[in-house]
Ligand SMILES: [Fe+2]
């Protein structure tokens with residue numbers, strides 16, 4: 001009997017797909033390697049080398065380094081002033097940025113599967129969140145570079161896992177994830193970042209303040225992307241966006257919406273007061289404004 005011929009190589013190799021590449025970055029433990037993988041994937045996507053979306057298994061938790069140790073939010077030390085205070089502030093921002101990288105990656109990889117998303121998402125969804133992931137990776141690297149200039153590094157101080165835990169509650173629902181991550185957490189970032197910038201400038205640390213100014217501007221775009229896609233998915237499902245957002249936020253993060261608000265930045269991102277003012281707890285002045293940048 002003649003020997004079987006070896007398997008013929010396929011004439012055209014399967015093009016690499018976005019979702020498996022992003023899931024691999026999500027599982028990467030080293031933050032610098034993770035950010036480099038994200039930035040390379042963003043370049044490939046923009047250059048048309050990663051056009052297939054594909055889908056794959058998504059890691060239950062993102063890969064993270066051994067340090068920093070993760071502690072409950074109440075165990076975080078209060079920040080002092082001076083160099084130690086600036087390092088603590090930048091370390092907290094670096095941790096938020098690394099979480100933001102993972103959250104953007106998770107949004108892409110998890111909801112690339114139309115069954116998980118519940119709708120067929122257009123390519124523009126993946127382009128937008130790939131650009132957000134790229135921004136977050138750039139933010140993490142900028143803040144890490146500044147920590148290095150202050151003779152510190154990400155991992156030197158404990159951090160908390162509250163952000164990821166809150167996001168995990170919305171794993172099964174794309175609309176809930178969009179309601180909570182960009183439109184509660186990232187919008188909250190717009191409220192508090194001008195205060196951080198002023199603190200750093202008052203301390204004479206204009207280099208760190210300049211980095212936070214860049215991040216602040218980019219984050220307005222992330223909230224805007226969140227609002228745009230929240231509206232789009234709400235329309236696909238035929239639900240009222242404002243009432244649905246309020247219901248999802250009450251369910252998943254009931255106490256997370258609180259003044260003072262940065263109304264001009266929220267307005268710029270399309271997140272109007274009709275969404276969030278009704279969620280302010282009774283007895284708290286909802287008109288309290290965060291000081292401008
Ligand atoms: Fe960021």
Ligand SMILES: [Fe+2]
Pocket residue numbers: 100136186218219222
């Ligand atoms: Fe962001």
